[in-house]
Amino acid sequence: MNTKIHSKPDFSITFPVDQVGIEDRVARFNTRSIKKDSKKFALKLALSMVDLTTLEGMDSPGKVRQLCYKAMHPHESLADIPSVAAVCVYPSFVAVAKEALRGSGVKVASVATAFPSGHATLKAKIDEVTYVVNEGADEIDMVISRGAFFRGDYNFVFDEIAAIKEACGSAHLKVILETGELQTLDNVRKASDIAMYAGADFIKTSTGKIVPAATQPVTQVMLEAIRDFYFKTGIMIGMKPAGGIREAKKALNYLVMVKETLGSDWLNPDMFRFGASTLANDLLMQIVKMETGNYQSADYFSND
Amino acid sequence: MITDKDIQKKQRLDFTSAWTYDPAPESSDHVTISDKYDLFIGGKFVEPVSGTYFATVSPSTEKKLADVAEAGEKDVDNAVKAARTAYDTYWKKMSGRDRGKYIYRIARMIQERAREFAVIESMDGGKPIRESRDVDVPLAAAHYFYYAGWADKLDYAFPGRKTQPRGVAGQIIPWNFPLLMAAWKIAPALATGNTVVLKPAETTPLTSLKLAELIRDADLPPGVVNIITGAGQTGSAIVNHPGVDKIAFTGSTQVGKLIQKSLAGTGKPYTLELGGKAANIVFEDAALDQAVEGIVNGIFFNQGHVCCAGSRLFVQEGIADALIGKLKDRMETLIVGDPLDKNTDIGAINSRAQLDTINGYIETGLNEGADIYQCKCDLPSSGYWVKPTLLTGVSQSHRVVQEEIFGPVLTIQTFRTPAEVIEKANNTPYGLSGGIWTDKGAKIFKISTKIRSGVVWANTFNKFDPTSPFGGYKESGMGREGGLHGLLPYVELI
Known part of the structure; x- marks a missing residue:
């Protein structure tokens, strides 16, 4: 059989998505009531899925090292607390993070490709990716060229992702769609499809630099795109909502969406991540509350 | 780029x-x-002259919740007399503004006691608390709010005409949405100046009796609303009582026809809200994942005990496999069980009798050669339950396609062209509702105008609002409830 069932679809054809239906679905997910052991399990699962992130102009090696320690030891006063999934930094801090996290199992992710705007030449982007891969990054978070997307040059967007994927080598590629700029759910679906067919290992909502960042409706559209892609190709693509998820309760809402849309195979840090910096402490606070019965002051949780 | 070696075998989720x-x-x-509930007549609870009581049980546990009075002919007569007295003494003399004040009060008190009503509705009827809390109770309150607003504006409702109340309205409601159907009946009747004798269904009387307590607490003039319990005999006594000026009935087509026969020649006006067998039509250009959600909502909402349920699914042939695959996956995420659990999606079947009816239809479908798919979920050991069910490989000639099952059972047929699906959708004695799923606006208008039913939803299903009229074509009933249209059955235009 030589038919390529995965052959690239015509991205100029818009895949129908109904916004009202998506919002209804999300509202229904949010009525799920997560209690007792299932809550404890989910809080720890969510913590293990966090990509602890610092992406600021004022980042320094010291700050990155502190964050790495937090990633490996989120809350030492309690046993059985998992480490987070990864630390996400700018390219110049990859080596620092790699060193700090050595042997811990916590991955180093780096944004690249002229993050966050993506306005640079393909050569500059590939050079940047090659640099961070050589520095030891396990995961690359690239941004798509939204300008090209909006002018309808979907092949340009596709080819760029494919080229970056090649430059990644064995590093995992997360493709940031910047859904806050794409704005419509039709665009979100289209960009998700382009990214997956071009070779993304993960699709990711946002850079965190644009408001709104991750939202549930956008995430639901992306999860459904991942599901359709899986049914067509058998390939499991990961999902990372990033930015704007600050509360444990919200994180559980997202896990419910993953569970009921894609199922158990996606409920692990290999297939689902939260891009967040403040979420970890709220998860910890809720875990401690579940263990001890009392809420503790925010001062009992480290701010790295 | 994905290469051929990346392709693995597709697995189920x-x-x-x-x-x-x-x-x-x-x-x-x-x-x-x-433990025991009497009849609410003339503003107080009174023991039935009949002296008999019957039990109402929780369909999820089969345990008795309370004994409820059975109103005999004499009791019905007393209730009608109380309503007549209240009509003559208070209600027809009262200004619309003052009537509105009482109806607003009922609306607000339902909101205040929402949690209690929701829990009792789920205990007595078996529906999941998610629905009674998020749909039944808020919509019931919304109906009272809406019609309270009409009470002092009736002079503007029908341009150039004045309205006059009909008098005593006899109202008989079903067991699928007890509190909500009471609202659909009572709110417009009171707003237009009528008084009420209402009978809830015998399997779900408790929220109506709680509503009676609320109406008493709201200080409505005695006898304006009378709530009496009983089965078919009681309903028949209301229909045939000469002192009743108007009948409003929601229930089965079979009983609706009996009511029509009884009322023939009496000149008594009536509205009937009866069965349905709605076509839910999915075109190949629809947003499939959202259509799946609408299909689930259309047939599994309230265990399929919905007269406007989307019980006949028509799928364009080219997308049938993909859609049915997605639907089966979605069904595996439905949680069936304890109605009071906040995560339950599908509760208990309302009664033993209805359980037998549904199982009978599933058997009929299988005997007629249908293929069956049911959720793999476990069912509780006691109570009345049916797994969400799909019947495929069926045609217009199958009984399961023709008759109303009133349970979580969906029949699936495919079609090729719009003309074909319109013909099939209308090829039924019913005409209450319908659904269309397509990304193309023009198609929505073209198809929906050709579907002969009272409501046609586009890219959604089972959405209700008090401002929107609701009612059936053909054997699905006559008259409209809700909206401006819902005032009309309760007034004479002069």
């Missing part, structure tokens, strides 16, 4: 192994249900 939800039961501690 697994929804259970990694993480399941713990029970999250809504507390029923705050609810008080008496």
